[in-house]
Amino acid sequence: MARVVVDVMLKPEILDPQGQAVQRALPRLGFAGIADVRQGKRFELEVEGPVDEAALARIHEMAETFLANTVIEDFVVKVESEVPAEVQS
Amino acid sequence: MARVVVDVMLKPEILDPQGQAVQRALPRLGFAGIADVRQGKRFELEVEGPVDEAALARIHEMAETFLANTVIEDFVVKVESEVPAEVQS
Numbered sequence: 001m002a003r004v005v006v007d008v009m010l011k012p013e014i015l016d017p018q019g020q021a022v023q024r025a026l027p028r029l030g031f032a033g034i035a036d037v038r039q040g041k042r043f044e045l046e047v048e049g050p051v052d053e054a055a056l057a058r059i060h061e062m063a064e065t066f067l068a069n070t071v072i073e074d075f076v077v078k079v080e081s082e083v084p085a086e087v088q089s
Numbered sequence: 090m091a092r093v094v095v096d097v098m099l100k101p102e103i104l105d106p107q108g109q110a111v112q113r114a115l116p117r118l119g120f121a122g123i124a125d126v127r128q129g130k131r132f133e134l135e136v137e138g139p140v141d142e143a144a145l146a147r148i149h150e151m152a153e154t155f156l157a158n159t160v161i162e163d164f165v166v167k168v169e170s171e172v173p174a175e176v177q178s
Contacts, residue, residue, distance in 0.1 A: 009103070029154075029155060031151045031155075036133075039130060041130065042096055042129045043127070044098065044108075045125070047124070049122055055122070062098075
């Protein structure tokens with residue numbers, strides 16, 4: 001089994017109030033030097049079987065139709081790692 | 090300016106109802122072969138100045154005290170990339 005990660009972030013031109021709230025809170029909490037914060041979602045998918053081109057195409061389609069709202073969000077699909085044997089079901 | 094990413098995920102032993110909801114919806118939507126889904130948060134920080142060890146230590150502390158709830162969440166800090174010059178303020 002392999003882990004595939006889908007990162008979903010708001011497009012750069014879309015306002016991100018969550019990220020802004022974090023960024024504005026940082027100086028008050030003593031953390032300076034962070035010019036911008038964007039907050040998004042990270043999905044970790046445990047994929048059964050080989051992560052070949054067909055599987056990645058399917059995951060790409062899944063991300064596009066279901067995990068991300070492509071009107072306002074961008075997404076990136078990454079194969080992260082083979083899951084160690086003891087985690088397999 | 091450089092981009093540092095903080096990924097915050099629920100610890101493996103903590104139930105993730107959001108991820109479960111996604112995982113259960115997938116077969117209905119025609120996507121089979123996904124054994125598990127975990128959903129977490131991704132923070133993209135634009136850091137002013139060099140991302141040296143001191144800066145990373147500061148970001149690590151920030152993630153630990155503010156971005157993640159370390160009772161139930163794990164986090165990973167990654168230096169992603171130098172931001173291209175035209176994006177700099």
